[in-house]
Amino acid sequence: MATDLDKTFNESVEKLSMAADTAALETWYRETLGKKGSITLLARQIGKLPAEDRPQFGQQLNQVKKNLQEAFERRETAVKTAELEAKLAGDAIDVTMPGRTRLRGGLHIITKTMRDIYRIFGDMGFQIYRSPDVETDKYNFELLNFPPHHPARDMQDSFYTTTPDVILRTHTSGGQIRAMHEYYPEPVRVIVPGMCYRNEQITARSEIQFTQVEGLVVGHHITFADLKGTLTEFAHRMYGPQRQTRFRASYFPFTEPSAEMDVSCFLCDGDGCQVCKYTGWLEILGCGMVHPNVLRNGGYDPQIYFGFAFGIGPERIAMLKYGIDDIRQFWSNDLRFLRQF
Ligand code: PHE
Numbered sequence: 001m002a003t004d005l006d007k008t009f010n011e012s013v014e015k016l017s018m019a020a021d022t023a024a025l026e027t028w029y030r031e032t033l034g035k036k037g038s039i040t041l042l043a044r045q046i047g048k049l050p051a052e053d054r055p056q057f058g059q060q061l062n063q064v065k066k067n068l069q070e071a072f073e074r075r076e077t078a079v080k081t082a083e084l085e086a087k088l089a090g091d092a093i094d095v096t097m098p099g100r101t102r103l104r105g106g107l108h109i110i111t112k113t114m115r116d117i118y119r120i121f122g123d124m125g126f127q128i129y130r131s132p133d134v135e136t137d138k139y140n141f142e143l144l145n146f147p148p149h150h151p152a153r154d155m156q157d158s159f160y161t162t163t164p165d166v167i168l169r170t171h172t173s174g175g176q177i178r179a180m181h182e183y184y185p186e187p188v189r190v191i192v193p194g195m196c197y198r199n200e201q202i203t204a205r206s207e208i209q210f211t212q213v214e215g216l217v218v219g220h221h222i223t224f225a226d227l228k229g230t231l232t233e234f235a236h237r238m239y240g241p242q243r244q245t246r247f248r249a250s251y252f253p254f255t256e257p258s259a260e261m262d263v264s265c266f267l268c269d270g271d272g273c274q275v276c277k278y279t280g281w282l283e284i285l286g287c288g289m290v291h292p293n294v295l296r297n298g299g300y301d302p303q304i305y306f307g308f309a310f311g312i313g314p315e316r317i318a319m320l321k322y323g324i325d326d327i328r329q330f331w332s333n334d335l336r337f338l339r340q341f
Pocket of ligand 1 (some may be wrong): 169171173191214215224252255286287288309310311
């Protein structure tokens, strides 16, 4: 029986060394030191031994039990530590892993360009005045000195509504009259931004909807010099202080005299290139001294008050500034285009 004990002891120690997890340890314990474990079974057979051998066997047995119990505890500590370490390693967060990028929205290039324009005129004391997109023929044309059947109306073919004389505004100039009606008899210094609509063939150069920023200044001593100074300062702030400006005579029914302002081409510096069509100049806005009829229609006496007005096309400003060659890009909602700005 002493040999059986040795054998069982050796086998148990070997099995214990192979128990790699808590479950295996439990099984080992049950099969070895448990109620029906191999050692317990051996202990029960003590009665079969001759009486004189029993004390010695009993001692051996207790020693074996004690050794196995200790071996078990050591193994258990080792296995639990290993299990804990594995768990920690598995749950670890890799703080060096790059995060998921979030898609961020951004402002449309025209919104940004409009804001650049607001900032420049804001610094010069202009306020933003809002005028409606849906306008009457009276404000869009008549009060701006376009009588019915005036040929200048042909330049701004309109979208009509089913209500007679209600149209989508073809320019922001109607805001001039509305601002004057609101501010009279105070002096006026406003810009009127917003969307305009024209029944046009859509091409790389023309769209049926586009933005404008109107400007209007009315006061007692307003001269053409104020117009030139204000708009030249705008061009310098928008395109750089080294740009030159030039004013060319033009025609609008609501200004007299009227002009178009060009800036020297910032791509070729005036030498001539594709963008400026080899003229060295880029046209950026229309302007003029407010026509006496328009001042009168706004409620201001043209004997006492003078004013100047201008109209800027932000799409054109942006196309020139960023080298965009097709106006249709702005409203095509192509993210590949929009993301560039
Ligand atoms: N309203 C004119 C246009 O749409 C631009 C303009 C505004 C010209 C103000 C002179 C003064 O073309």
